[in-house]
Amino acid sequence: MKSILIIGLGRFGHHLCTEMTRLGNEVMIIDKSEAATEDLLAYATAVKVGDCTNEDVLRSLGVGNFDICFVCIGANFQSSLEITSLVKELGAKYVVSKANRDIHAKFLLRNGADEVFYPDRDIAERLAVKYSANHVFDYFELSKDYSIFEIQPRTDWIGKTIGQANIRAIYHVSVFGIRTGSELIVLPRTDYVMGRDDHLMVVGLTKDIDKMLASIK
Template structure:
């Protein structure tokens, strides 16, 4: 469990808050508009109304006591930059700021952000990959060119075990999990025999996964 501060409660801030709480974290939410806070009052650990461009407001929040501080202001870059800088100056341990453009990200990183996120861009990229390729049910991009793909098994793999197919050596991807009837089994045994109702969660380079997809009818 971590202690989390979320500043800015637009759509992204709301989703972040609800998911952080669902995962068992203690969450304080802050927004200068009272209406943005109201629906989170029953679930957030603490909810405050205040303008976080005001240093005194941030100081009273005790930003240094949180494990992570999220600055989720997307519509007003000047405010996002000011708040990011102030949070770091006041002792924020790890500051994650939302950006809409690369130039914004550069300024945020120079002014206190430890990490910058692009939710709109990241979702767009994920959807583009997912819907541009046949037989890709889901896709998560990782570092260094590697990604996790949810794909069906090749027809020639049906009835064979992961060991028999020798997926890692022959196709240069690793099987992280098996999804069947909505249930995910992580790190399946090498003797797991594949059938045509499953999806494979594989990790690898896109070029290697593309070679597998080219052989799926």
């Protein structure tokens, strides 16, 4: 369990609050609009209303007591930049800020953000990968080089064990999970026999997974 501060309650901030709470974290939220906080009263551990471009408001939150501070202001970049800088100056341990453009990300990183995220771009990239390939059920980028894919097995793998298919040796990709129906098998044994309806969770260099996907028929 972590202590989380979320500043700014647009659509992304709302979703972040509910998911963080669902995962057992303690979440404080703050927005300058009281109306933006009302539907999260049942989720958040603490709810505040205030303008976080005001240093006194931020200081009153005790930002240094949180494990992570999220700055989720996307519509007003100047406010996002000011708040990111102030939060870090006030002793925040780790600051994650929302960016809409690369130039915004550069300024945020230079002014206190430890990490930036692009929700619209990230979702677009994920959907593009997922729907451009015939054999991909889901996709998650771990870094610019490594990814996780949920894929269907090659036809010639069906009825074979993971060991017999020799996936790691041939493609340099690791199978770390099997989704079969509603069940997820984590770290399957090499003697697991793959079925037609199985979904393989594979991880590796994106370029290696792309080569493997190109071979699936």
